[in-house]
Every structure is written in C-alpha cells, then in structure tokens.
Amino acid sequence: MKIYDWPTGPYPARVRIALAEKKIQSRVEFVPVNLWKGEHKKADFLAKNYSGTLPVLEVEDGTFLAECTAITVYLDALEGEPTLTGRTAYEKGVIHMMTKQAEIEMLDAISVYFHHATPGLGPDVELYQNREWGLRQRDKALRGMHYFDSVLRKQNFIAGEAFSMADIAVIGGFIFAAIVELPIPQECEALLAWFARMQERPSVREQLAIVPPIH
Numbered sequence: 001m002k003i004y005d006w007p008t009g010p011y012p013a014r015v016r017i018a019l020a021e022k023k024i025q026s027r028v029e030f031v032p033v034n035l036w037k038g039e040h041k042k043a044d045f046l047a048k049n050y051s052g053t054l055p056v057l058e059v060e061d062g063t064f065l066a067e068c069t070a071i072t073v074y075l076d077a078l079e080g081e082p083t084l085t086g087r088t089a090y091e092k093g094v095i096h097m098m099t100k101q102a103e104i105e106m107l108d109a110i111s112v113y114f115h116h117a118t119p120g121l122g123p124d125v126e127l128y129q130n131r132e133w134g135l136r137q138r139d140k141a142l143r144g145m146h147y148f149d150s151v152l153r154k155q156n157f158i159a160g161e162a163f164s165m166a167d168i169a170v171i172g173g174f175i176f177a178a179i180v181e182l183p184i185p186q187e188c189e190a191l192l193a194w195f196a197r198m199q200e201r202p203s204v205r206e207q208l209a210i211v212p213p214i215h
C-alpha cells in the first residue's frame with residue numbers, strides 16, 4: 001500500500017497514528033506530497049483525490065481511498081489490535097458519530113481558521129480567503145474543545161470507555177491547534193487530562209515528536 005501524505009500534517013497524523021496502533025506501518029510506503037508547494041492541487045494528484053487533500057491511500061490493486069475516516073475504517077479491517085472503529089453495531093455508530101463531531105466541531109473548524117484567517121499555505125495555494133469566516137471557525141473550535149471537555153468529564157475516551165478512531169480525530173485537532181498556536185483553554189481540565197493520557201501511547205508520542213510542541 002502507499003499513503004500520499006505530508007508527515008507533519010494534522011490529518012495525515014490521524015492515519016499515521018492508526019497505522020502505529022495496528023502495528024502495520026511496515027506494509028505502507030509513504031509518498032510525500034508537498035502542501036506548501038501546492039502539489040495537492042495539481043492534476044495528477046487531483047486524479048487520485050478530487051478534493052485535493054491529504055492523506056490518500058493507494059491500495060494494492062491501484063485504487064485510491066481518500067478521507068481519514070474511510071482510510072482508518074479500511075486499515076482497521078485488515079488485521080491487528082486494537083480495534084479502532086468498534087465491534088458492535090452500537091460501538092461502530094458512536095465512534096463514527098464522535099469522529100464526525102471531532103471533525104466538524106474542532107479539526108475542520110481549525111482548518112478553516114488556518115486557511116482563511118492566517119497566511120495558511122501561502123498566496124500561491126490560498127487563492128480565496130475570508131478572514132471573518134476563519135475567525136468564526138476559530139471560535140467554533142474553541143466551543144468544540146469545551147464540548148469534548150464535557151464529554152470527557154463523564155467518560156474516559158471520546159467515544160466511551162475504549163480508545164478509538166474518535167480519540168485519534170481529536171488528537172488531530174490538538175496537532176492543528178498547535179500549528180495555528182491556538183491554546184487549549186486551561187479550564188478544559190478533563191480534555192487536557194485525557195490528552196496527557198493519550199501521550200502515554202507510543203503511537204501518539206511518535207507522531208507528536210515530529211509536530212510543533214503542544215501547550
């Protein structure tokens with residue numbers, strides 16, 4: 001398998017953490033696509049993923065899977081423990097819901113802030129920016145952090161009582177927050193304590209070692 005990615009990107013980090021959890025990194029060849037040079041918007045990459053985003057998984061038969069959630073579901077079905085996407089119908093549903101909420105309420109919101117209210121990937125890539133929209137999304141992400149804090153006051157992991165793809169999605173949010181220098185509010189004590197626990201996992205520690213420090 002090949003994974004087209006940019007090693008320090010917050011979304012590719014989700015797939016890298018999933019691979020490390022499943023201990024199947026050796027089955028993958030990583031192919032860097034330079035975001036800062038806009039390589040992800042060039043025709044040959046768009047033929048792999050219409051959305052022009054990373055990561056993209058190329059499976060053995062040469063077909064492509066985009067979207068972190070879809071890629072993680074695929075990898076999880078291959079082999080190995082732990083199970084990241086749930087075993088029972090209910091677990092699968094909750095993990096999917098919380099992963100989607102992690103994207104909508106935190107990770108994607110920070111991404112919009114980055115692309116619209118900061119220099120983002122630079123003028124050659126950021127062809128349209130709307131600062132007001134970006135700032136609104138930053139505030140949405142801050143509200144999202146409080147939401148996940150309230151979730152973690154009642155349970156140990158984002159989707160219940162076991163580590164899952166949903167935890168990885170919120171970790172992606174922490175990584176993106178560090179890149180845009182958006183501090184996690186100190187009053188989000190349960191969220192910060194959860195993140196400290198997440199860093200005890202080798203998969204997470206390994207990924208955090210290559211991204212900006214998280215405060």
Ligand SMILES: N[C@@H](CCC(=O)N[C@@H](CS)C(=O)NCC(=O)O)C(=O)O
Nearest residue numbers: 009010011012053054055067068069
């Ligand atoms: N919904 C996508 C989002 C992926 C995404 O936004 N990836 C970033 C890399 S960290 C990207 O490609 N950004 C480039 C851009 O939006 O121009 C997913 O879950 O895979």
